[in-house]
Amino acid sequence: MRILLVEDDQMIGEAIRTSLRQLEYVVDWVRDGGLADSVLQTEHFDLVLLDLGLPGKDGIEVVRSLRLRKVSIPVIIITARDGLEDRIKGLDAGADDYVIKPFAIEELAARLRSALRRSSGQTEPAIQIGDVLINPATHEVKRHDVTVPLSAREYAMIEALLLRPGAILSRAQLEERMYGWGEEVESNTVEVYIHSVRRKLGTSFIQNVRGVGYFIPKPTSTTTSTPTT
Template sequence: MRILLVEDDAMIGDAVRTSLRQDGYAVEWVRDGRAAEAALSAEHFDLVLLDLGLPDKDGIAVLQSLRQRKQTIPVIVITARDGVGERIKGLDAGADDYVVKPFDMDELGARIRSALRRSSGHAEPEIEVMGVRLNPATREVTRDGRPVMLSAREYAVVEALMLRPGAILSRAQLEERMYAWGEEVESNTVEVHIHGARRKLGSDFIQNVRGVGYFVPKPGAKT
């Protein structure tokens, strides 16, 4: 999962990025509103963490512009503006959640997982496809009740596919979910991690449409 972090405070930005990367997210960090809009126009992100007091363009203006373009990406506001009026303004502008600084990283992580579940249409905390069960909160994966240890990249691929069973994701789409903007991507990285996931979860779990991409079958589908 790729997250755009928009935060002008160097200490907070570095701490949040480090923590989220340790949790397996690909994080792109920008420090002003104009850079945020450029990133959102050029790249795919699964979620935005948005400060409000930004240089060049205020966070509320960035959020309003995003919603005016009909982009439904989840946005969690992270800000020191703790007044009730400010919270109402942020939520009315289109924020999915509002977190006041200073915040606990474990709580922020839970709010991120909740927003991602809602955006993918999964209200339940766990996802199950073909006997494979994934818990985004704990990042635990089981197959037929037995725990399976996936690498961070393998997990990113499996999570992206399980969130949209039956949908074919291209190699480029999977790379977007594994790497932050500008990170170097090896030419065969997707194939390597899919091979590793298949070895652990079963050769029939992740399927390939040659020249198009990869998918996991919908629950109940014939394979």
């Protein structure tokens, strides 16, 4: 899953990016609202973490610009502005959530998962696809009730496909969601991960349309149960 972090404070930005990368998110970081607006017009992200007091363009303007372009990507505002008027203004501009600094990274991660569930039309935290159960909160994947170890890249690919189950993503689109700026991508990377995931979770878990791309079938059911350890 690829996140755009828009934060002009060096220390806060570094801390958030490091923490989210440890949670296996792909995080790209910009410090200018105008640059963020430009990047969001040319590149794909699954979610935006957005400060309000930014150089170049205020965070509220960035949100409004997104919504005027009919872009429905989830936006979570992260700011020290805790006044009621500021919160109302941010939400009315089109933000999905509002987190006041300082915050615990665990709370931010939970809000990320919640916003992403809503954007993909999922209401339950765990997803069942055939004989595979996926818990996005813990990144635990089970097949036939047995935990299946996945690498960070393997899980990132699965997560990208799960955000729009049934929708076909090309190799280039998957690469864009699995890798951040400056990360090297080899020519056959996606195919290698596809092969590995199919070996672990079954050949029908990730399906492909020849010459077009790959998709995960829509969930057979969802469940609120927590996978056993």
